[in-house]
Amino acid sequence: MNKKTIMLAAFLVMSGAAMAQKADGGISSQMLQQIEAAQGNTPTSAALVNAIASNKIDDLAKSYKSLGQVDNLFSVETPAQNIHNQQSSGRCWMFSGMNVLRANFAKAHNDTLRVEYSQAYLFFYDQLEKANLMLQGVIDCADKPFEDKRVQFFFQHPINDGGTFCGVADLVEKYGLVPMSAMPETYSSENTATVDRLVTSKLREYGLELRKMVSSGKKAAAVKKRKTEMLATIYHMLSMTLGEPVKEFTYAFKNKAGKVVTPAKKYTPKEFYDETVGHKLNGSFIMVMNDPRRPYYKTYEVELDRHTYDGHNWKYLNLPMEDIAKLAIASLKDGHKLYSSYDVGKQFDRKRGVLDLNNYDYGSLFGTTFGMNKAERIETFDSGSTHAMTLTAVDLDANGNPLKWKVENSWGASNGVNGCLIMTNDWFNEYMFRLVVNKRYASEETLKQFDQKPIMVTPDDPLFQEDM
Numbered sequence: 001m002n003k004k005t006i007m008l009a010a011f012l013v014m015s016g017a018a019m020a021q022k023a024d025g026g027i028s029s030q031m032l033q034q035i036e037a038a039q040g041n042t043p044t045s046a047a048l049v050n051a052i053a054s055n056k057i058d059d060l061a062k063s064y065k066s067l068g069q070v071d072n073l074f075s076v077e078t079p080a081q082n083i084h085n086q087q088s089s090g091r092c093w094m095f096s097g098m099n100v101l102r103a104n105f106a107k108a109h110n111d112t113l114r115v116e117y118s119q120a121y122l123f124f125y126d127q128l129e130k131a132n133l134m135l136q137g138v139i140d141c142a143d144k145p146f147e148d149k150r151v152q153f154f155f156q157h158p159i160n161d162g163g164t165f166c167g168v169a170d171l172v173e174k175y176g177l178v179p180m181s182a183m184p185e186t187y188s189s190e191n192t193a194t195v196d197r198l199v200t201s202k203l204r205e206y207g208l209e210l211r212k213m214v215s216s217g218k219k220a221a222a223v224k225k226r227k228t229e230m231l232a233t234i235y236h237m238l239s240m241t242l243g244e245p246v247k248e249f250t251y252a253f254k255n256k257a258g259k260v261v262t263p264a265k266k267y268t269p270k271e272f273y274d275e276t277v278g279h280k281l282n283g284s285f286i287m288v289m290n291d292p293r294r295p296y297y298k299t300y301e302v303e304l305d306r307h308t309y310d311g312h313n314w315k316y317l318n319l320p321m322e323d324i325a326k327l328a329i330a331s332l333k334d335g336h337k338l339y340s341s342y343d344v345g346k347q348f349d350r351k352r353g354v355l356d357l358n359n360y361d362y363g364s365l366f367g368t369t370f371g372m373n374k375a376e377r378i379e380t381f382d383s384g385s386t387h388a389m390t391l392t393a394v395d396l397d398a399n400g401n402p403l404k405w406k407v408e409n410s411w412g413a414s415n416g417v418n419g420c421l422i423m424t425n426d427w428f429n430e431y432m433f434r435l436v437v438n439k440r441y442a443s444e445e446t447l448k449q450f451d452q453k454p455i456m457v458t459p460d461d462p463l464f465q466e467d468m
Contacts, residue, residue: 052365061360062349070352072417074406076332077393078103079111083419084119085412087190090161090468092388094119094126095410096339097168099390100436101177103337105276106256113253113261115276116180120189121269124242125175126167127159129308131203131234134158135227136309138207142214153304153459158203161192162466164314164388165339165436167307169281174308175245176269177276182249188241195241199234206230245269282312286442286450288324289316289434291463292375296320301454302464314464317450321429325402329394330441337392339436340407341467344387344421346431353416355423357430374430381462385433388467389421402428433463 027035039045051060081103086095098117105115137154144151188195210230213223239245251272252264267275294300295318302314319327331338347359363369377383393406402425406417413419423432439447457464 048365057362057365058360061362061365063358063361066349066354066356066359067352070354070417070422071395071404072406072422074393074395074404076329076396077406078332078335078337079106080392081106081114081408082116083408083413084116084410086119086410087185089190089192090466091119091123091163091192092410093163093165093339093341093467094122094168096341096388096390096408096467097165098122099408099410100337100339101168101172101277103390107335108278112255114256115253118178118180118183120185120242121178121183121245122168122171122175123161123189124238124245125171126163126307127161127199127238127242128231128235129171129311130159131199132227132231133306133309134203135206135210135230137304138210139214139223139227142211146211149458150304155204155207157459158200158207159196160466161196162468163307164341164434164467165285165287166282166312166314168339169285170306170308170311172273172277173280173282174311176271176273178246178249178267178269178272179251182246182251183243186241186243189243195237199237202234202237285436285438286447287314287316287434287436288319288327288450289463290321290324290374290432291318291378292373293379293463294318296323297449299450299452299454300457302459302461303456305459305464315450315454316434317446319446321432323446324432324435325425325428327437327441327446328391328405328435329396329400329402331437332391332394334441336438337390337408339388340391340432341385341388341434342407342423343383343385343431343433344389346383347427348421350416353421355421355427355431357424357426378462383431384463384465385467386465388434391435392420401425404428434467 081099084095084099086092098119102115102117106113134154134157138151141148141150141154146152206227210223210227213226246269248266248268249272250264250266252260253262255261289300291300297317297319299315299317301316304313306313328338328340342355344355346355347357348355349359372380372382374383389407389409391405392408395403395405397403404425405423405428407421407423409416409419409421411419416422442450
């Protein structure tokens with residue numbers, strides 16, 4: 001392309017932009033007058049303006065009919081366990097996953113033994129693995145232009161503290177588990193924003209360096225050596241803020257009353273994992289989702305989105321809510337809690353710890369309606385999976401249909417109903433998105449559907465954000 005052609009193309013682009021700006025798409029004076037005229041000017045509207053301007057919207061929209069006593073009775077309920085607190089971090093996926101593992105351990109020992117896992121330990125390796133995933137991803141895509149979608153993905157999201165259950169499975173199988181007493185929380189494990197910002201900045205700097213090394217023809221061995229040096233710096237930053245991961249520790253198991261019931265014994269993290277979990281997690285469960293935008297009974301895999309470079313991408317079987325409910329009920333009836341995720345901010349009465357579609361009537365307050373269905377809310381980024389919690393109970397009617405559900409949350413024991421949240425089945429259907437269930441509770445047909453060749457989707461899809 002010669003210089004004259006390039007100049008002409010640039011002129012056409014600029015002219016097109018200018019024409020677009022002059023199109024009849026702005027707010028004209030006439031349009032503004034019409035908007036203002038539609039507001040009305042009645043005593044009622046003036047009173048509403050005064051009330052809304054002076055008060056919290058949720059307090060004004062709260063439905064009087066929903067303010068009754070919370071019914072905390074459930075026909076199917078798994079044993080309660082200690083409520084943990086993720087504090088100011090996005091580690092809900094890890095807390096929920098570990099809730100399931102420790103509940104399984106207690107059930108396997110007839111509730112005579114308890115264990116509390118260290119989130120700080122596994123979080124350290126989660127962050128180190130994500131750092132390596134980013135750096136290696138940059139190396140793998142170094143021959144692509146910087147504007148390439150994959151390159152942009154790694155630089156936009158070098159690291160984060162969100163995730164899903166497949167991250168728990170990959171990490172514990174690789175690094176094991178340790179009890180909370182062996183590696184307690186630090187300030188930065190509970191308040192992740194600053195260390196996340198600093199590590200993110202360092203990884204972006206390193207990513208640029210690695211791209212330059214590859215483009216300049218450096219040998220693969222030299223690039224790998226430099227990446228290892230970079231990860232040593234990240235390791236140092238993480239150990240300074242999250243603590244050095246323990247390699248060996250002494251531990252004695254306790255019962256639910258806190259009394260020591262086994263002799264103290266030395267463990268490595270892998271040995272402790274074998275002792276308390278006792279089997280490979282990968283291959284033992286399926287992840288299901290409800291996405292009404294897409295065909296049901298099809299499997300989807302999220303490209304590039306995993307916790308470790310050598311781990312598993314997120315993979316989900318898309319099911320109707322009634323099928324997901326049946327899987328959950330089967331597991332709960334057998335005494336096993338489940339990892340699950342929700343759009344927890346919608347219609348949430350924090351004071352009562354209740355999630356109900358009728359908690360707030362925003363439509364009447366503002367004289368409008370909020371009419372999008374679940375598929376439309378997902379498609380427009382209005383709703384999606386934002387928070388993982390541990391599904392622990394269900395209340396069934398005489399015909400075995402769910403009326404309400406209960407989850408163990410990770411916001412502390414004083415939050416909600418003794419650390420738990422209660423959700424009506426109507427809310428569950430609208431704002432529940434993902435569930436992890438042991439394969440033993442799925443039919444042969446469901447397992448066959450899960451094992452079909454997955455349809456690949458990109459991680460910027462509205463539904464596939466990390467649970468925080």
